Amino acid sequence: MPNLKDVAKKAGLSINTVSRVLNNRGYISEKTREKVYRVMKEMNYQPNEMARALFRKRSNMIGLIIPTISHPFFAELTYYLEYYADHKGYKLLLCNSNRNVSKEVEYIEMLKKNQVDAIIMGSAVLDVQHYLHLDLPIVSFDRVISEDIPVVTSNNLEGGKLAARLLINKGCLHPVFIFRGIDGPQHRSMLAGQRRQGYEAEVESAGMEPLQLQLDAEGSKHIENNAAIIAYFQEHPEIDGVFASSDVIAAEVIHACYLLKKDIPSEIKIVGYDDVQIASLISPRLSTVRQPIQEMSDSIIQLVVKQIEGKEVSMVNTFPVTLVERGTT
Amino acid sequence: MPNLKDVAKKAGLSINTVSRVLNNRGYISEKTREKVYRVMKEMNYQPNEMARALFRKRSNMIGLIIPTISHPFFAELTYYLEYYADHKGYKLLLCNSNRNVSKEVEYIEMLKKNQVDAIIMGSAVLDVQHYLHLDLPIVSFDRVISEDIPVVTSNNLEGGKLAARLLINKGCLHPVFIFRGIDGPQHRSMLAGQRRQGYEAEVESAGMEPLQLQLDAEGSKHIENNAAIIAYFQEHPEIDGVFASSDVIAAEVIHACYLLKKDIPSEIKIVGYDDVQIASLISPRLSTVRQPIQEMSDSIIQLVVKQIEGKEVSMVNTFPVTLVERGTT
DNA sequence: CCCTTTATATCAACCGGTTGATACAAAACC
DNA sequence: GGTTTTGTATCAACCGGTTGATATAAAGGG
Known part of the structure; x- marks a missing residue:
């Protein structure tokens, strides 16, 4: 790969002059500029962004940490x-x-170590202390890490309420909230826990008992979840509504119903959360609480960029959710 | 952020000595080594990997180009x-x-420009010529780019045959292959096209006509695909089996059957391809041709690393597929 | 006690760029 | 024509590391 020196030599100029052309700095004659561009094209020169980054102390890279890209929501x-x-x-x-x-x-x-300009945390199981001396812009997703780290989230409380209300309005008398361990009460700071709270509030205010089923956090194997859901349904045959804390869990619930030959939505109604592709791919198509993933992503990047540029950012960024009614309610 | 100079100053040593400790080069006394480590810990020093990369001409980064991470298979x-x-x-x-x-x-x-050490191409719509003067290790996925660029793929031909044979064995008389435009005949070099060829060969040898339905390449909107599938089923009511070129398409087919109240598997049987999460999440669970994604990924990385290290690699790496029979056949 | 090993630390050049200060020439002004 | 202004290109230091060559001191050998 040719470098600036090679280009300069071939163009009969000094390295710095060529660099100046590249960066549009100082006075450069049209003739020189054109010659430099020509030679660059001839040699197929590409500036080494690492070297530039080193000098500028800006890599233009963002680190993204998520639990797993194979989960449709994070994908x-x-x-x-x-x-x-x-x-x-x-x-x-x-x-x-x-x-x-x-x-x-x-x-x-x-x-x-790799000099990313910022980190987006979509997974956050660490204590605050780890982030204190990090000295790097961070944007957190769906979890409050500390007061001075901006967080982007959907209105989980409202989402829980919407889901519960839908089930109640459709006539459910014994709805249950099904969630993975990680989303549960033990992780108070996890904003997804608020889905549960919204659900609870709404169900209680309707004079019903807010039932819950917690699936094993690690048991992402469908088989285990499936067994747990089926067992729960057999123990509680009165269940006639499910609010699942994600569309993937909702799909597992639907499958359990399929196996138990419980008809959806006549015998049992199901509401998911997220509205990822799978929600409109399964049969019947899933009613769910939609998170505006695209807008949230846009916001996350904006917050990242603003921080990198040293601008002020708002710390809590909550996005509205909407109810998408489809075939399961 | 502290740098080597800061560490050296605080430890009362020269920069190079500290660098030597970091890189385990030359003779360093235990005392010096310990002192350096202690100071580094005290200052919370992290070596700048960009600077190292610049010197070593090795970034330890791999570029991954795929159509979209939101597709379950690529996720x-x-x-x-x-x-x-x-x-x-x-x-x-x-x-x-x-x-x-x-x-x-x-x-x-x-x-x-960012000095990645290699590129993994999971999307490849470009002509060969673009890759010729790239002068960078590449590993291609599911598509032959040129003779000297290694490719990793599953045995698509065999996969097509397995799927067709399953449908035939289960008694289908009018099976159809449903695929997205991109996977079709116009992209001969796309190895996924071989799924079709395998299917065709097997169906023809059973004395049946190899029907096909091509979905719009761009129409990744479910609605359009759905309409196309439903229309096809209505025009061809005799269809009693479907081989879908991916699990996602199979899910769309299942949904069309759900709407048309065609019972699976009694009236129509469906086989997918990939065996991604969604296959065991939908109801009924999808029979599919399993690609060994994990092993293939391992292989891709091995090929990448070998090339970076200047070793010889095999150009064609085909992985066996297996039939996973579930509820749709 | 001198000479060779062996251990330890330093000098200086390099990776591939950027940039403030500076030299030099040509054009513009009075 | 001398002086200022403006245009153009170069010098040298820097970003944060690595490393071959070299200096210096301590230990070992005869």
């Missing part, structure tokens, strides 16, 4: 994050933490 | 690619091309 989120990052001239470094604490620590260190 | 592939890359000390730079030619060109240039 869609990441798609849009990459889209908006690219628009602003940033590249995305992908990290799957699997919600593993030590992996998260390692990735944060790695990203810092 | 799972990417999950494992990141996993194995991380194991070998490489980071992944994510690029969604949307199968857009100019995007692909831009991304390739960007990756080159």
Whole structure:
């Protein structure tokens, strides 16, 4: 690969002059400029962005840490994050933490060593202290890390209420909230926990008992979840409505119903959360609480860029959710 | 952020000595070594990997270009690619091309400027010529770019045959192959086209006509696909089996059957391709041709690393597929 | 005790760029 | 024509590291 020196030599100029052409700095004659461009094209010269980054102390890279890209929600989120990052001239470094604490620590260190300009945390199992001396712009997703780290989230409380209200309005008398361990009460700071709270509030105010079923956090194997859901349905045959904390869990619930030959929506109604592709792909199509993933991604990137540019940002960025009624209610 | 100079000053040593400790080069006394480590810990020093990369001409970054991370297949592939890359000390730079030619060109240039050590092409709509003067290790996925660029793929021909044979064995008399435009005959070099060929060969040898339905390449909107599938089923009521070129398409077919109240598997049988999460999430669970995504990802990373290290690699790497029979056949 | 090893630390050049200060020439002004 | 202004190109230092060559001191050998 040719470098500036090669270009300069071939053009009969000094390195700095060529660099000046590249950066549009100082006075350069048209003749010189054209010659430089010509030679660059001839040699197929590409500036070394690493060298530039080193000098400028700006890599234009953003580290993205999520539990796993194979989850549809994070896949869609990441798609849009990459889209908006690219628009602003940033590249995305992908990290799957699997919600593993030590992996998260390692990735944060790695990203810092690699001079990313900012980190987007979509997985956050670490304590605040780890972030204090990080000295790097961060945007958190769906979890409050600390008061001075901006967070982007959907209105989970409202989402929980919407889902509960829909089930109630459709005549459910015994709805249950089904969630993964990670989304549960033990992780208070996890904003997704508010889905549960919204659901509880609404169900209680309708004079019903807010039932819950917690699936094993690690048991992402469908079989285990499936067994747990089926067992729960058999123990509680009165259940006639489900609010699942994600569309993927809702799909598992639907499958359990299929196996138990419970008809949807006549015998049991189901509401998911997220509105990812799978929601409109399964049969019947899933009623769900829609998070505006694209807008949220846009916001995340904007917050990242603003912070990098040293501007003020708002700390809590909550996006409205909307109810999407389809075939399961 | 402290740098080597700061560490050296605080430890009362020269920069180079400290660098030697970091790199385990030359003779260093235990005392010196310990002192350096202590000071580094005290200052929370992290070496600047960009500077190291600049000198070593090795960024330890791999560029990944795929159509879109939001497709479940690429999401799972990417999950494992990141996993194995991380194991070998490489980071992944994510690029969604949307199968857009100019995007692909831009991304390739960007990756080159950013000094990635190699590129994994999961999207490849470009001509060979673009890759010729790239002068960078490449591994292609599911598409032969040129003779000297290694490719990793599943045995698509065999997969097509397996699927067709399953449908035939289960008694289908009028099976149809449904695929997206991009996977079709016009892209001969696309190995996924071989799924069709395998299917055709098997169906013909059973004395039946190999029917086909091509969905709009761009119409990734479910609605359009759905309408197309439903229309096809209404025009061809004799259809009693479907081989879909991906699990996502199979899900769309299942949904069309749900709307048309065609019972699966009694009235119509369906086989997908990939065996991604969604296959075991939909109801009934999808029979499909399984690609060994994890092993393929491992192989891709191995090919990448070998090439970076200047070793010889095999050009064609075909992985066996297996039939996974579930509820749709 | 001198000479060779062996251990330890430093000098200086380099990776591929950027940029403030500066030299030099040509054009513009009075 | 001398002086200022403006245009053009170069010098040298820097970003944060790495490394071959070299200097210096301590230990070992005869």
